[in-house]
Amino acid sequence: MTWILGKIVGNPLVLIWIVLGAFGFGAATGGSASWWIQGVRITDAKQEFKDYQQQQTTLIQEAKDAADRQRDQARENFTGAVKILAADIEAGASYNRCLAAGKCGRVRDLPSCASIRLPSASGIDAASVSAISAPREPAPEVIADCANAVLVANQLQAGIESQPGYK
Secondary structure: OHHHHHHHHHOHHHHHHHHHHHHHHHHHHHHHHHHHHHHHHHHHHHHHHHHHHHHHHHHHHHHHHHHHHHHHHHHHHHHHHHHHHHHHHHHOHHHHHHHHOOOOOEOOOOOOOOOOOOOHHHOOOOOOOOOOEOOOOOOHHHHHHHHHHHHHHHHHHHHHHOOOOOO
């Protein structure tokens, strides 16, 4: 032991080499440990990013599937409504409803409190509140087109109102 101590004290370069060796050993062991820990952290971060990407892909696909289901449901509803409307138009029910609503052929009966008076030239008693005949009837094709347009508008509105978050 005295021999090693004598070498260290007798030659200052040995002391420097011992200090450098200890520093190198510490740097090697500490550096490799920190390198390994940093590698684990990077691997975890990469895995978290892959999980996030997979989760977003899943959410996007679920949203697309939900939109497809809603579109298919709206298509089925519209197809069924078109069939019912076509049968309704064929039976003349749309025209009858148009007449009953006062939109075709005649004007609605005026309420008794109405201040409107009809001239006697119309062929109707000015004091009465009966319906007024229209000059001409709309063509059945026009009524069918109007009924189809109303159906499309109603279906679009129903589709909008069925969206999540619609208030």
